[in-house]
Amino acid sequence: MLSDKHGFTLVQALWQLQLFLLLSYGCMLIFSAAEKAQPFEEMNRFSQMEWKQTVLQLDEELSRATAVRSVKGGKALEYISDQGRVVTIEPYQNILRKRMDQTGHLPLLQKVKQFRVKTYQHRAILKVTDESGQVYEAVFFIYKGVIPTS
Structure with missing residues (x-):
């Protein structure tokens, strides 16, 4: 009754349909998991949001600063x-950090490969290179005073 030499029985057809659906669902789960894992790659990259936030924060702080200068050869x-506090923005390992009065630090940017700064004529120009080699630049206008580069 379960076997017919010329074709499938209803039970065999239902069994194979169930097996096909199970395998299809399994493949769909695997592809879905792979797609969800892709954003974790983004975590290893330089964050555009961190960059924008850092630029906005520095713009506000430098507009109120009484004196600005580049140090350590730029x-x-x-x-x-x-x-009246001395604030230093400098690279440390692969982050850009902010230090106040040479104590402690606050990370500003992660995944930083290189940081360069120039100050002249009431302007400060920051260039940050991320670990992939992409260069980001920001220009800040200083209203109270630029001390010549030391």
Whole structure:
């Protein structure tokens, strides 16, 4: 009754349909998991959002700074905040950090390969190179004073 030499029985057809659906569903789950894993690749890249946030924060702080200068041969930015604190923006390992009065640090950007800064004529120009080699640049206007590069 279950076997017919000339074709499939209803039970055999249902069994094979169930097996096909199970395999199809399994493939769909695998592809779905692979697609969801892709955003984790983005975590290993330089964050555009961090860059924009850092630029906005520095723009606000440098507009209120009383003195701004590049130090360490253009590898760090130093300014005196409106509260009289010495703030340094400098690379440390693969991050860009902010230090106040040479104590502690606050990470600003991650995945940074190189940081360069120039100050002249009431302007500060920052160039950041991420680990993939992409260069980001920001120009800040200084209203109170630029100290010549040291």
